Amino acid sequence: MVICEYGCGQEAQYQLKNGKWCCCEFWQRCPNKRKETSIISKLTHNTESYKNKIRENTLKQFENESSEDRQKRIEKIKTTCNSPSYKEKRKQISIDLWNDGEYRSMMMPRMKKSFEHRQKLSESAFHRFENEMEEEKHLRIQKAKDGAKKYFQNESETKRKHRINSKKRTIEKIKRKYPIFYKEEEMRYNPDKPGEKEIQIHCKNHNCPNSKEQGGWFTPTNRQIEAKIAGLDDNLSYFYCSEKCKDECELFNLHSDPNRLDEYNKYKDQVFKVTYKSLQEYGNRIKNLNLRGRDNEYDLDHMFSIYNGFEQNVDPEIVGHWKNLKIVKDSKNRSKGKKSNISLKELMNKIKEV
Numbered sequence: 001m002v003i004c005e006y007g008c009g010q011e012a013q014y015q016l017k018n019g020k021w022c023c024c025e026f027w028q029r030c031p032n033k034r035k036e037t038s039i040i041s042k043l044t045h046n047t048e049s050y051k052n053k054i055r056e057n058t059l060k061q062f063e064n065e066s067s068e069d070r071q072k073r074i075e076k077i078k079t080t081c082n083s084p085s086y087k088e089k090r091k092q093i094s095i096d097l098w099n100d101g102e103y104r105s106m107m108m109p110r111m112k113k114s115f116e117h118r119q120k121l122s123e124s125a126f127h128r129f130e131n132e133m134e135e136e137k138h139l140r141i142q143k144a145k146d147g148a149k150k151y152f153q154n155e156s157e158t159k160r161k162h163r164i165n166s167k168k169r170t171i172e173k174i175k176r177k178y179p180i181f182y183k184e185e186e187m188r189y190n191p192d193k194p195g196e197k198e199i200q201i202h203c204k205n206h207n208c209p210n211s212k213e214q215g216g217w218f219t220p221t222n223r224q225i226e227a228k229i230a231g232l233d234d235n236l237s238y239f240y241c242s243e244k245c246k247d248e249c250e251l252f253n254l255h256s257d258p259n260r261l262d263e264y265n266k267y268k269d270q271v272f273k274v275t276y277k278s279l280q281e282y283g284n285r286i287k288n289l290n291l292r293g294r295d296n297e298y299d300l301d302h303m304f305s306i307y308n309g310f311e312q313n314v315d316p317e318i319v320g321h322w323k324n325l326k327i328v329k330d331s332k333n334r335s336k337g338k339k340s341n342i343s344l345k346e347l348m349n350k351i352k353e354v
Contacts, residue, residue, distance in 0.1 A: 007032035024096070031102055059158055126346070131287050134329050169225065170197050181229050185239070186212065190219060199225070204238035205245035267310045271302070274320025282322035291327055299333040301326050304347045307338035314344060323350040 002012040004023040008031045012021035024030055028037070044050065065073070080086055097103050129137075152160070171189065175182040190198035200219050202212040210216035218241040228239060240246040279300075283289050291298040302309075302319060303326050309319035318324070324347055342350075 004030060004032075006030040029096065031100065034103075059162055062162065063158055126342075131326075133288075134332065168197065169199065169222065171199060174199075178229055185228075188217065190217075201239050203241040203245055205240060208241060208245045210241045210245075264307075264310050267316065268306050270316040271306050271309065271320045274316050275300075275302070275325065278320055278322035278325060286322060286325050286327065288327040297330050298327050299330045301328045301333050301336070301341075303341045304344060305336075305338055305340045308340045308344075312344060318347065318351065321347075321351055323347065323353075 002021045004010050004012045005020045006022055006027055008023055010023040010031075012023055014022050014025050016022055016027060020027070022030055027033055062070070132140075155163075171182075171187050174187070185201055188200050190196065190200050198219055200217040203210040203216070203218055205211055206213040208214065208216070210218040220239055220241075224239060279286075279289075288298070289300075292300055303324050304314075304319060306319055308314075309316070326341075
C-alpha cells in the first residue's frame, strides 16, 4: 500500500505530475495540507493591516477602471460562473469535501451553532421589542443613527461611493433576484438623470398623470419597492405616487367587490367577538391595557391583522386570541392599515407557549 506523501497517513490514490503520491486528486485537498494552509492563512491573512491593504488595492483598481473594462470584467465573471463545466467542478469539490469525514465532523457543529445562534437572536429581538413603547423605539432608532454617523464619519469619498453603488438597487439586480416582480412591474431609469440609475414605475391609479394609461412615470421610494416585493402575493399591493391616488383607486380596497366585502365584514365580526372574550378573560395579561381609549390616544392592535387572517382563511379564534393583542399608539395603528407585525407562524408559536 502506498502512503500519501503529504503527511496525512492515508492510502494514496493519485500520482501527481511531480511524481508524488497523494490521497486526493489535488495536493491542496489533502487533510494535512488543508490544516497547514489554514494555520498560515490565519497568521497572515486574518489581520486588519492585510485586509485594509487588499481593500485599498481593490478600490484603486476599480477607481482607475474604465466603464468598458468594468463591463468586460463582469461579463467574464458571469460567463465563467454560469458555465456548466464550472458549476459541475464546484459541485464536485463540495461533494468531495463533504464526503471527507474529518471535514464533515468539523463543519456540523459549526452549522448547528450558527443556526441556533441566528434563531436565538431572532427570538431575542422579537421578545425585546414586543412591548416597546413609542418613546423607547424613538430613542433606539436615534441611537442606531448616531452610531452609523460615527462609524462612517472618517470614510473616504472613494469608499463611500463604492459602498453606495454596491448596495444600490438597480433594474438588473431586481430582474436577477426577483424575476416575478420584474415581470409584473414595468420599470425604467429616469431619462432626466442619466447615469444615476433612478428607477421609475407607473402609478396604479388610472386617472393619475403618472399612470400607464396617461403615459406617465414617477420615482418610488426604496421603502415602497421593498414593501411591494415583500407583499407580492397580496393582490391589493400596488404602487401609488401619493396617498390621494391610493384613496381614489378602486383597486386599493375591498369596496370594488361587494360580495367579498360582505364576507370580510362577517369574518371581522367573528374576530371581534373572540377578541371581546379574550379581553374579558385575559385582559390582566395584556400589558398597558388600561391606556386604551381616545383620551389616552392608544388602541388595541391585532399584531397578525384581521385582513391577513381573512385572506389566509385563518380561524377567528386564532386572530382574536389574547396573545395576538397589543396596546399601541393610535397613530401607529392607523398607519399600519391591513399589514401584520408578525407572521402566522410566529403567532402560532406564541399561542403554543401558553
